[in-house]
Amino acid sequence: MKPVFCSLLLLCASFLAVTAALANEQKNAKWRADVYAELGKAPEKARNRLNPLENDPDAAAAGRLLFEDHCAECHGEQAEGGKKAPSLRAPEVQNAEPGAIFWVLSNGVVRKGMPVWSRLPEPQRWQLVRYLKSLGIAEPASSAREAAAKP
Amino acid sequence: MRLLRCASLLVLGVLFLVLGPGPTAAQESPYFVTYDHYLEEPGNLEVAYFSTFGTQRGGNNFHSYWAEFEYGATAWWTTEFYLDGQTTFHDSTVFSGFKWENRFRPLQREHWINPILYVEYEDLNGTDKTLKEIVGHDVEADSLDANAEARREHEREIELKLILSSTLKGWNLSENIIAAKNLANEPWEFGYALGASRPLGLKAAAKRCSLCRQNFVAGLEMYGGLGDRYSFGLKDTSHYLAPALAWNLPSGWTLRLSPGFGLNDHSHRLLLRWGVSREISGFGGMVRRMFGAKS
Numbered sequence: 001m002k003p004v005f006c007s008l009l010l011l012c013a014s015f016l017a018v019t020a021a022l023a024n025e026q027k028n029a030k031w032r033a034d035v036y037a038e039l040g041k042a043p044e045k046a047r048n049r050l051n052p053l054e055n056d057p058d059a060a061a062a063g064r065l066l067f068e069d070h071c072a073e074c075h076g077e078q079a080e081g082g083k084k085a086p087s088l089r090a091p092e093v094q095n096a097e098p099g100a101i102f103w104v105l106s107n108g109v110v111r112k113g114m115p116v117w118s119r120l121p122e123p124q125r126w127q128l129v130r131y132l133k134s135l136g137i138a139e140p141a142s143s144a145r146e147a148a149a150k151p
Numbered sequence: 152m153r154l155l156r157c158a159s160l161l162v163l164g165v166l167f168l169v170l171g172p173g174p175t176a177a178q179e180s181p182y183f184v185t186y187d188h189y190l191e192e193p194g195n196l197e198v199a200y201f202s203t204f205g206t207q208r209g210g211n212n213f214h215s216y217w218a219e220f221e222y223g224a225t226a227w228w229t230t231e232f233y234l235d236g237q238t239t240f241h242d243s244t245v246f247s248g249f250k251w252e253n254r255f256r257p258l259q260r261e262h263w264i265n266p267i268l269y270v271e272y273e274d275l276n277g278t279d280k281t282l283k284e285i286v287g288h289d290v291e292a293d294s295l296d297a298n299a300e301a302r303r304e305h306e307r308e309i310e311l312k313l314i315l316s317s318t319l320k321g322w323n324l325s326e327n328i329i330a331a332k333n334l335a336n337e338p339w340e341f342g343y344a345l346g347a348s349r350p351l352g353l354k355a356a357a358k359r360c361s362l363c364r365q366n367f368v369a370g371l372e373m374y375g376g377l378g379d380r381y382s383f384g385l386k387d388t389s390h391y392l393a394p395a396l397a398w399n400l401p402s403g404w405t406l407r408l409s410p411g412f413g414l415n416d417h418s419h420r421l422l423l424r425w426g427v428s429r430e431i432s433g434f435g436g437m438v439r440r441m442f443g444a445k446s
Contacts, residue, residue, distance in 0.1 A: 053354075058356075058357040061357035061358075062354065062355040062356060062357045063355075065355060065356075065357070065358075065359060066355050069401075070178070073192075073432045073433055084193075084194070084436075106261055107259075107260040107261045108226060108259075108260075108261075109226075110226045110227050110256060110259045110260075111226075111227070111259055112226075113193050113225065113226050114226060115189075115190065115192050115193065115223075115226045116188075116189065116226075116261055118261050118318050119178050119189045119318075120178060121321040121350055121353040121354075121365075122320070122321070122353065123353045123354040123355075124353070124354065124355045124365070127354065127355055
């Protein structure tokens with residue numbers, strides 16, 4: 001009787017753990033989607049703005065330093081995303097207009113934990129946008145881990 | 152066990168300050184008195200030390216100082232704890248008390264004018280000379296009392312501020328409207344602080360450098376009292392004008408300097424302020440992990 005009871009208990013515990021993990025993953029996915037959705041909220045005028053430093057040869061290098069100083073803590077060293085902030089190499093960001101990324105940087109996503117970055121002067125925010133766009137699309141960290149775990 | 156955790160937290164904090172977790176260059180404003188609408192980044196802790204040297208007509212000059220611990224609780228809430236003290240020359244050195252302030256950002260997005268709500272509780276004795284806010288009829292003569300006498304006075308005060316701040320073409324313009332109330336049945340007192348600042352360079356350099364123009368932010372502050380509920384206005388109030396400079400080093404340290412000049416006979420002639428601060432990124436996460444949270 002005892003081994004059966006233990007097995008049942010173990011089964012219940014495993015079921016609870018899997019359910020909790022799935023719920024957490026769902027919650028994270030929703031949170032990421034909410035943050036990415038902010039890009040779509042940029043007004044048309046802001047979205048249509050062109051990066052004035054698009055052709056500046058130093059813009060991406062300067063943007064990289066700014067990213068390391070202000071963004072990497074939450075978004076990860078390679079902008080691959082972390083526990084506190086989503087990947088910036090996701091298609092949602094990489095396919096967004098530079099003006100929309102600039103708008104989100106300037107306004108933050110305050111209720112989702114991203115501070116307002118208008119503290120950085122406009123040219124520095126454009127340098128950051130230039131750097132982000134230079135990174136290209138990459139798989140989010142969680143998907144890469146899942147793929148690696150598959151046999 | 153709790154003592155051990157507290158001790159290790161303290162040691163870890165000191166190590167963080169000395170060795171640093173890697174470069175996290177701050178982008179701080181040069182203001183000493185005025186607040187802008189930028190809050191601390193969530194999870195970051197800024198530790199700061201500030202000093203004010205003040206001249207005193209008819210008495211001894213003084214050196215007041217405060218330690219400041221500013222924590223970004225969320226992207227819309229920053230909480231800050233202060234410990235104040237002062238040395239009056241030819242008199243003594245005393246601890247003046249503590250303050251606990253909170254700043255809240257009510258609006259989600261950036262606007263032409265961005266409001267921040269500020270609430271502070273102060274528990275100070277009469278020796279406090281930090282002059283971080285000038286309200287009511289605060290005048291130079293208030294600082295004449297000897298420390299032994301002044302420390303007998305005990306003030307518990309609530310201070311409210313409406314912070315309005317705008318950023319345009321690299322300039323920051325900030326206006327603070329202050330209302331303070333001693334909880335011991337004294338009238339509301341009012342004050343103001345205005346500030347304008349701008350980085351010397353708007354574009355970032357493509358390599359790390361300490362002396363690049365974008366690391367320096369220059370500004371000007373003006374602050375003073377506006378009387379109280381029964382005598383609102385400029386009569387018997389003190390006012391100051393203070394150029395200010397901040398130097399944000401790539402190592403994460405910020406140095407600030409500001410000579411403030413009294414604008415009328417009720418003001419101290421000179422308030423020379425300087426300060427040093429260091430931002431510790433990810434402090435909140437570090438503490439959570441120490442107390443058992445999974446990384």
